[in-house]
Amino acid sequence: MTRDPLRRDVLRTGGVLAGGILLSGLPSSGAASAAPGDDPSSPIAEPAVGRLRGVAEGGVAVFKAVPYAVPPVGALRWRPAQPHPGWAGTRDATAFGSSAPQLYREEGDEVLGHHGSPPFDEDCLTLNVWTPRIDTSKRSVMVWIHGGGFISGSGSLPYYSGETFARNGDLVVVTINYRLGPLGYLYFDEDGAGGNFALTDQLTALRWVRDNIAAFGGDPDNITVAGQSGGAWSVAALAGAGSSEGRPLFRRAILQSPPLGLSVPTRAESLRRTATYLDILGAEDVTELRTMPWQQLVGATVEMFERTSRWGYWSTPFLPVLDGVTLDRNPADLLLRGPGADIEVLIGWTREEANFAFGLSEEYAAATKDQVLARARDTFGGRASEAYTAYQEARPGARPVDVLMDLIGDELFRIPSLTLAERRAARRRPVWAYQFDLPTPAHEGRLAAAHCLELPFVFDNFDQWSGAPFLNGLNPRVRDGVAATMHPSWISFIGTGDPNRRPMPKWERYDQNSRTTMSLDVVTTAASDLAGYWRRLHGPASR
Structure with a gap:
């Protein structure tokens, strides 16, 4: 089998070109339940949305699978994220929730191993919080947005555990899950709602952090949003969002290997890509797509790689869109004017970025x-x-x-x-630059x-x-x-x-x-x- 970057990207992000695709959904966990009494060995946080019971791990308190948005299922599939209304009683937050649906290969790949692990489910809009203590210390906050080429990844991966930052830096750390691939980036120009549904997830999570992080010992006025690759691109895109006072929603940004050289498609260009996707599935429109199981929707990613790749380019079958609603310009421009101009920026790259996708390819060799x-x-x-x-x-x-x-x-x-x-x-x-050599x-x-x-x-x-x-x-x-x-x-x-x-x-x-x-x-x-x-x-x- 030819090992080109297109196919390597599929494998690297969890796709299986032969031998079957693992696309089994498992029910998400962490439902709210009444608690007759508190276990003193379990940390308790009381944000405005509802009471949470976490777990002590590695010397810090961890709260897992906290919902920040309504599950984007049924009629809410391909709709902007809606803030979660909260819950009654004490919600168990001791186990990670489902990751966003994505391709997955059980044996992993030759570079990262895995970049997203089951269970997968559309009910995935949750976040995780690590904090040294539940108190009123107003610690600095880091929100981490994972990368993955807009098609893979999870804020629940051990790779991105906030434990070291929380323990070593006395920080409050938040990681998030957001919609990926076709569920996060297909564009339909429907009802003037725009696209970039993944970006609406991230923005909703960031507003949740602003409104609730004080209950975990964090300072809502001292937030750094950090990310890598597609996550770093998202950080830049979020810089244009301001608070009601016109200030940025976060003070600092860390951009690790942001693919700012991507040509972000226009609405017309994105609609043509959506037409390709509809053709793969034999569907007429978004209404029909909403009736399909997510396993079928995600499975079509394999052929999207085939149809959208170009020789000598990094394969990206699903991309954000300049929809004029959630995004109207290249994200880099959002860090130059408006609310983003006041954000302090740390930015960098690795010396041989593209070796990740091309360095092990026999065809490209x-x-x-x-x-x-x-x-x-x-x-x-x-x-x-x-x-x-x-x-x-x-x-x-x-x-x-x-x-x-x-x-x-x-x-x-x-x-x-x-x-x-x-x-x-x-x-x-202010901007600091680095190169990882x-x-x-x-x-x-x-x-x-x-x-x-x-x-x-x-x-x-x-x-x-x-x-x-x-x-x-x-x-x-x-x-x-x-x-x-x-x-x-x-x-x-x-x-x-x-x-x-x-x-x-x-x-x-x-x-x-x-x-x-x-x-x-x-x-x-x-x-x-x-x-x-x-x-x-x-x-x-x-x-």
């Missing part, structure tokens, strides 16, 4: 120079040969696929992130410093990543040393808006003079204009 040059013309036009030579010379012994991967990584992640940093710096808005030896080094690799270092919880193949072979001393630098720095930024915390070297804000970018590696150093050559190569003349 056989790519020719002519194929890559043809792809480079999409970006550089008549300067494609010049760009190809530049990328080839930057990596001695580079194969055509290496040039292609570096080009894709720059185009989708690094250059648009640098552009955002440049534009914020020009407006004297530590390569993994897994798969004979073919992944290098790939997309997602920084995540376990940020969370400093390698024990939770034991099933992730891309960490195999890392020297534990090196691994733990880099995490001991990054994790406290993220904690510092969440708490104060400044990532400077020992042992991190002095980390200056990104400005148009020094263009300081922190290189996170075996030896972490502050570099001046780390990617300057590539920033200039991809400048306005390249289009």
